[in-house]
Amino acid sequence: MASVDQKLLRTTKFPAEFSQKVDMQKVNVEVLKKWIAGKISEILGSEDDVVIELCFNHLEGTRHPNIKVLQIQLTGFLDKDTASFCKELWTLCLSAQSNPQGVPKELLEAKKLELIQEKIASEKAAEEARKRREQERVRDRELDSVRQRERDRAVPQPKQDGRDTYDGALSAPDAHGERIA
Structure with a gap:
């Protein structure tokens, strides 16, 4: 780690949650990866595989990752959103390790x-x-x-004289059921 990063680690004020350790063996990383990729893409406005992989590698690189180091590394990419992203990520990791399935209850x-x-x-x-x-x-x-x-x-109606011819007029039944022209 560069001396600049070491200095930033000493001088940056981090949330209290960052002092709690996360055991990544208790975390379902695949579920978190989906959230991480979505959140980083949302922050950047597009999918950035480099930043996403940097985050994945940091979390999977050791059993107890250091979120403070990750925040320092991501600052150049996520700018003002870095602190809130890391705090939300760490909260999810802490929640995940306390869940038997390793999935954060929030997710x-x-x-x-x-x-x-x-x-x-x-x-x-x-x-x-x-x-x-x-x-x-x-x-x-x-x-x-x-x-x-x-x-x-349209069916031809019989005439009064009994012949079955059609006179061209349409007829409808009257109130007694008789056909009238």
């Missing part, structure tokens, strides 16, 4: 919320599709009814 809660939102969206889409299908069925029944009425009107 579990976020995933649960995401799944609930997906379920709600899915149910809403299914309900909208059901309503569309019902509307289509109603429309189809109405169209069938209109078509049937048109067919009924």
Whole structure:
């Protein structure tokens, strides 16, 4: 580590959480990697494999990584967002090591919320599709009814004299069911 970095380590004020050690063997690093990649990409506005890998390598390089050193290393890349990123990362690591699955409870809660939102969206889409299908069925029944009425009107009606000829006029039944022209 360069002397400049050593000086920064001594002079920078770090959050109290940074004094707690994290045992990376108790942490599900793959879950954290996804969060890290997403967060760094969000901060930088694009995906930067170099910065993401730097962070991954630091966390995986030793059983008990030093978050203070990582913060110093990331400062040139993340600028003003470095301290908040590192504090959030370390909070997640501390949470992960206390969880039997090695996953931070904050990410579990976020995933649960995401799944609930997906379920709600899915149910809403299914309900909208059901309503569309019902509307289509109603429309189809109405169209069938209109078509049937048109067919009924177009059928030649017998004349009073008993001949079965069509006079060209459409007829409809009166109140007694008799056809009138």
